[in-house]
Amino acid sequence: MESSCIYCGCGCRLDYTVSKNKITKVSGVKTDDVSEGIPCIKGLSINEVFDKNRILSPMIKKKGVFTTVALSEALNFIYEQTKNLSPQEVFFNTSGKITNENNFILQKFARICYKTSNIDSCCGRLCHLATVMGMQDVFGVSNITRMDYVKNTDCLLIIGSEPDKDYPVFYNKIVRNTKLKVINVNPFIKSSNPKDFLINIRPGSETCFLNGVVYELIKKGLTSSVSGFSVLKQKVSSYNSKLVSATCNIKESDYETLVKMIFDSKNFSVFHGMSLTQHMNSLENVHSLLNLVLLKKGKVLSLRGEINVQGAGDLGGIPGVLPTGDLSMKKDLEKCWGKVCENKGLNIIEALVLSPVKAAFITEFDPLKSLPDTERVIKSLNNTFIVYFGSYPTDTARMSNVVIPIASLLESEGSITNGERRIRKVNKVLKGPLELWEVLKLFSKNFKKSGNFKYKTSKDIIKELKDFVKAYNDISVDKLWNNIDQWADKVVKFERFMPESFEGLDDSASKKYPFILTTYRSKFAFLSDEITENSPTLTKNRERIGFYFNIDDARKLGLSDGDDVVVESQINSLVSKAFISDRIPAGIIGAYMHYSELRVNSLFPLNFDNESFTPNYKAVGVIVKKINI
Ligand code: SF4
Incomplete structure (x- = not known):
């Protein structure tokens, strides 16, 4: 049976062979124009993870110990514990791991039953919210990516991403375009593809770099009639090559070469990832990148993290934003749903750390592992009543007061919206627990609101969703249910430059902390790894877990290689192995971000971009001590 992958924002279609409610084999789908029939190893090993280490029963924690209970008992318990809380005292997250239909009902339930607008998209907030905001600011629409633009691109600037690891099927498309010149800007001294023109950049200096490139292109004669150009021209005028080379740690000759490559390009595109967006100036970085795109009349090819993170944000998963998008359809919405809360609402960082809510409904998300400064997150959530809806156990599930099993994506029917805003059908491959919308439908009875949740199937939900979510108004549900991809709105509404100044690095090396630690992804693990860690194929292939050092350092x-070290930041220290890597530059230490064995996020203080609230996960000052045994 064909359905979607469960992992990344490429959103490949996969063919699942099923016997006795077990997946025995996963294959690519030749007609899938995303994967072109060749999905990555993560997708192809889903048969190893679908039934391992699952949450199977509702549980209530009593005196620190989980007890299995009936679903009705768990829901009644949650209701009794939370029924008197005010809308400001509860929080819900939407998730990139569940379908559009489940996300839509999740936020509808939060708005109707708890009257709250404290709803936020987990992976969106931590990864690419700055991209969404930047796109809205520059183009008036949150997503203009099309992966197949890469076929006509002659020069691709990749900044802050390693697509061979992050988005393998997109990387295949890059490699297939043999005429493509790739400029790869990242902190590493070795690229996966030796043909790339590799530029090492100091982590956190991206706005300076991008402003500098724009300055050089304008100097060479590029101009634009787009609104904001004169301010942009003035703002970038101080970013000369000397300043950029010194700030970003780039050789001037390399810088000149890359500017020429971009200037000479006829079909320029950019692809960016979380090494651009997970900084304290993430929105500035995205604006600066999009300024370059506008100036070169280029294309944006950037993707998103989880398979449905786009949908999780599109359908009302951003605080203060109704599923309708703007307020023009609010009256229609309220005719059906009753009055909805207009408060700005708290985002994940505010609700879970800065001003912790009294009850947090966490769905398929592990803030304990995913947020920076783990100790601070644990302390903040100490007095919060946590309800965990999920399919695999996580640190957060273990800390919760109540755990409710829900269907995984493979056990759901509905749709996902991939990183291109392509809406794809999700078919129910396996029988499993109730889907989240079915659980919330039952729970709505406690609030005497079941009239708002009378759905019989997920198709009923997407019919309602399509009417209320402006960006989804034009999709055909019948075609989607016949496995024909649909597209949410991608029409550019306007164009304007968003000039930015570079305000300085997130964190820089100092006498006390002479190295910068940065994090990155493996192609053999996915995000917080609670699913991929169950795959023998992936764990066998994955890189060694530890801190990676430049050979001279x-x-x-x-x-x-293999020595024990302590790596210490201003907030925490971790003991692990030291490995020597030929891709790490001097002064930098690298670590994979996924693994329970090395909770590297715990070394990062909670510093975030003031606009997007996306935390810095890419540069923190650390000191290293060898452990002498
Ligand atoms: S590229 Fe992404 S969506 Fe495609 S198979 Fe791999 S993990 Fe799944």
């Missing part, structure tokens, strides 16, 4: 520190 290792020599100076007296480190050999």
